[in-house]
Structures are given as C-alpha cells and as structure tokens.
Amino acid sequence: MKEENTTPPKIEIPKDFHSFSKQGLFERCIECDKFLLDEGTEYFIEKAIKKYPGYKAFDVIFEYAICSACAEKMRKRISKESMKSIEKYFAENVDVGQRMDTMQANPDDPGAWISECMVKGSAKTELSEFQIYAHCNGKHLQMVQMPYLISGQALDEIANLLSEKTLDELDGFVNRHFGPPPELMEPIPKKRLVLI
Numbered sequence: 001m002k003e004e005n006t007t008p009p010k011i012e013i014p015k016d017f018h019s020f021s022k023q024g025l026f027e028r029c030i031e032c033d034k035f036l037l038d039e040g041t042e043y044f045i046e047k048a049i050k051k052y053p054g055y056k057a058f059d060v061i062f063e064y065a066i067c068s069a070c071a072e073k074m075r076k077r078i079s080k081e082s083m084k085s086i087e088k089y090f091a092e093n094v095d096v097g098q099r100m101d102t103m104q105a106n107p108d109d110p111g112a113w114i115s116e117c118m119v120k121g122s123a124k125t126e127l128s129e130f131q132i133y134a135h136c137n138g139k140h141l142q143m144v145q146m147p148y149l150i151s152g153q154a155l156d157e158i159a160n161l162l163s164e165k166t167l168d169e170l171d172g173f174v175n176r177h178f179g180p181p182p183e184l185m186e187p188i189p190k191k192r193l194v195l196i
Contacts, residue, residue, distance in 0.1 A: 011141045014110050017045045017134045019063060025139065026065035030177050031074075034067045039138040042068040044146075048131045062178055065136075074173070078166045085161035093119045093154070103143075110134075110147050117151035127151050 019026050026045060027037055036043045048061040066074070075083070099118060106112035114132050116123050124130065129152030135142040150158075162170075 011108055011110060011143055013045075013134070013136055013139060013141050016110070016114065016132060017047070017136070017141070017147070019065075020047070020060040021063070026063075028065070029067040029070055030064040031066055031070035034070075036065055036067060036136070037139050042135070042137050042142070044068070044071050045134040045136060046131060048129075050129050051127065053128060062174075064177065074169075077169050079163045082162045082166040086158060089158055089161060090119070095121070107143065110141055110143065113143070114147050114149040116149065117154055118148040119154040120151050122151050122153070124149060131155060 013025060017026075018024055025037060026043075027035060029036060029043060034041070043065050045063070045065045047063040049058055050061055051058040098121075102112060114124065117127065117130065130149050132149050133146050135144065135146040141147065159167075
C-alpha cells in the first residue's frame with residue numbers, strides 16, 4: 001500500500017502576496033527587520049485591499065510581513081478576552097467542512113483558497129474591501145491553514161468584539177509602522193490588524 005505524502009507542496013509565493021510597494025517578495029520583518037527569505041524562516045504576510053466598483057484599479061491600504069517570533073509576541077499582547085472572542089467568532093461563523101473541501105480540492109492552488117471570504121462566503125470579485133493572509137517559509141507559501149481572505153464586513157464584526165486594551169495595542173502597531181494618517185486621507189482602521 002502506497003503511503004500518502006502529507007508534506008504540503010512547496011509553492012512559490014504568488015504575486016498576490018508580493019509587496020505592492022517594492023514590487024517583489026517581502027524581505028524583512030516589519031518589527032525586528034529579520035531577513036525572511038532563508039529556507040526555514042517562518043513568517044506571515046497581511047495585506048489590506050480596497051477596490052473601486054466599475055474599475056480595475058485598487059489600493060493596497062497597508063501590507064507587511066512579520067516573522068513568527070514577532071507575531072507570537074504580538075498575539076500575547078492581545079487581551080485574553082479579545083482572543084477568546086475572536087476564536088468564538090471563527091468557530092461560530094466559518095463553515096469548516098466547506099473550507100476543508102476547498103483546501104483538499106486545490107492543494108497547490110492558493111488562488112482558490114482566497115477566492116472568497118472564509119467567513120461570509122462572498123466572492124473576492126464582489127468585495128470592495130478585504131484582507132488576505134499567508135504563512136510563508138523562506139520563498140515558499142505554507143499551504144496548511146493559510147492563505148485565506150476575510151471581507152471588510154467580517155472584519156467590522158470582529159472589530160466590535162475587541163477590548164479597548166487590544167484596540168490600543170493595534171493602534172500602537174499602526175502608528176509605529178504606518179505613521180499617523182495624513183489629515184486628508186482616510187485613517188487606517190485599527191480593526192484591520194487583528195488576525196496576524
């Protein structure tokens with residue numbers, strides 16, 4: 001009997017998860033400046049996208065890569081009550097069976113994994129605002145639980161579950177890395193940084 005290979009396929013990081021500002025792979029952790037592209041270096045990418053109805057144009061509201069050690073430190077700064085609320089939200093709102101079907105039917109197609117909101121099921125093509133998340137190792141995508149896409153609607157719902165302490169923590173992250181927003185620009189919502 002042939003044993004099944006349970007090692008996830010090595011997939012090059014697709015353009016969806018390249019840095020829009022640098023036009024290439026993310027190379028450094030936003031927090032500690034660690035080089036990320038060596039094999040064995042695990043990190044996460046988060047990008048927030050805003051599209052305009054009727055146009056092909058879109059804005060990347062923010063984007064960053066964060067090494068697994070810094071991501072873990074950040075998770076620990078999120079209040080326990082907020083973490084419990086986020087976990088409960090996902091447990092109650094994600095159709096795990098459907099998600100597993102998509103992942104198993106497309107083991108080496110990250111585009112299929114981010115073709116719709118993991119929570120709402122809304123098609124990416126219909127969304128005006130969403131965030132995408134990836135888990136990477138060096139120059140490759142880890143196709144285990146990520147990548148996934150969360151719609152602006154779901155992010156709004158999650159933001160309403162967060163404690164003041166957590167919102168302050170996320171606000172500090174935004175200001176530290178993206179600066180205070182210019183007066184005429186829309187502020188980066190705190191809620192957009194909850195799912196590293």
